Amino acid sequence: xxxxxxxxxxxxxxxxxxxxxxxxxxxxxxxxxxxxxxxxxxxxxxxxxxxxxxxxxxxxxxxxxxxxxxxxxxxxxxxxxxxxxxxxxxxxxxxxxxxxxxxxxxxxxxxxxx
Amino acid sequence: xxxxxxxxxxxxxxxxxxxxxxxxxxxxxxxxxxxxxxxxxxxxxxxxxxxxxxxxxxxxxxxxxxxxxxxxxxxxxxxxxxxxxxxxxxxxxxxxxxxxxxxxxxxxxxx
Numbered sequence: 001x002x003x004x005x006x007x008x009x010x011x012x013x014x015x016x017x018x019x020x021x022x023x024x025x026x027x028x029x030x031x032x033x034x035x036x037x038x039x040x041x042x043x044x045x046x047x048x049x050x051x052x053x054x055x056x057x058x059x060x061x062x063x064x065x066x067x068x069x070x071x072x073x074x075x076x077x078x079x080x081x082x083x084x085x086x087x088x089x090x091x092x093x094x095x096x097x098x099x100x101x102x103x104x105x106x107x108x109x110x111x112x113x114x
Numbered sequence: 115x116x117x118x119x120x121x122x123x124x125x126x127x128x129x130x131x132x133x134x135x136x137x138x139x140x141x142x143x144x145x146x147x148x149x150x151x152x153x154x155x156x157x158x159x160x161x162x163x164x165x166x167x168x169x170x171x172x173x174x175x176x177x178x179x180x181x182x183x184x185x186x187x188x189x190x191x192x193x194x195x196x197x198x199x200x201x202x203x204x205x206x207x208x209x210x211x212x213x214x215x216x217x218x219x220x221x222x223x224x225x
Contacts, residue, residue: 004156033213040123042202042215043157050211058212090156100145100206103213105156 002027006091006106013081014114021076021109023091031094032074033058033103034066036087043090049074081113120203120216127193128224135201135219136187143205146179146186147213151200160201161188195223 004025013019025032033048035058045058049068063085065077074093078085088110092103120137127133137146145164149157161172163179163186170177176189186205190197203216 031211035215040217042118042120042217043204044215045212048211056211092156100208100213102147102159102162105149105158107154107156 002104004091004093004104004106006089006109008109009107010110012112012114015082016080019078019081019111021078021089021091021111023074023076023106024072025074025091025093025104026072027093027095027104028071029093029095029104030071031096031101031103032068033092034064034074034076035090035092036060037090037108038087046076046089078111081111083113086111086113118203118205118214118216120219122219123217124220124222126222126224129193129195131193133190133193133197133221134187135203135221136185137203137205137216138185139205139214140184142183142207143214144183144208145206146177147204147206148175148177148186148188149202149204151202151218153199157202190221193221193223195225197221198223 007022030051034046035043044060047066049055091106094101094103148160151157161177166183167181168179174191200218202218204213
């Protein structure tokens with residue numbers, strides 16, 4: 001089954017404690033991206049990757065890091081989380097490299113930073 | 115980044131009614147996508163539009179790519195309780211590698 005898998009689904013942690021949210025897709029997609037969803041703001045793109053070792057900033061990259069060492073994986077790293085990063089996070093992937101192809105989304109990771 | 119204005123922000127309707135929502139942008143897009151998000155899940159693609167003026171249906175859903183390329187609308191006919199969720203529009207222009215999302219329309223359907 002074609003899918004995008006995020007882990008963990010829920011996490012409560014404290015300010016400053018480094019955390020990583022993993023994302024894996026089994027569709028051999030070139031394009032992967034991370035979004036955060038906040039009430040009334042829709043989904044805002046944090047980072048995206050057009051292929052292995054190619055990453056770029058989205059609209060809200062501050063406080064986040066990503067890496068793309070393998071095609072299937074695109075982890076999101078919060079080196080020093082802060083309360084304003086409490087949000088619902090989605091990983092997505094699509095064929096092609098331009099971002100205009102329909103993106104397949106994971107089921108989300110709800111992060112609470114205390 | 116670019117802005118997409120989606121309206122209405124929320125709708126509470128009676129089962130069987132038709133629904134209409136739209137997105138407008140200050141800049142041109144070459145692709146419009148409509149997604150639905152059910153509670154506790156990620157957005158799922160409903161309809162993709164790639165050409166100005168294009169009108170596409172998916173069951174009871176119909177979406178159109180505005181002729182100016184700055185807007186798109188989604189209609190749902192004869193709503194049913196499982197239509198409940200958040201609907202998002204998203205636009206892409208070929209100048210960049212990002213997808214821009216609207217703020218979402220929360221649809222509630224009363225049986």
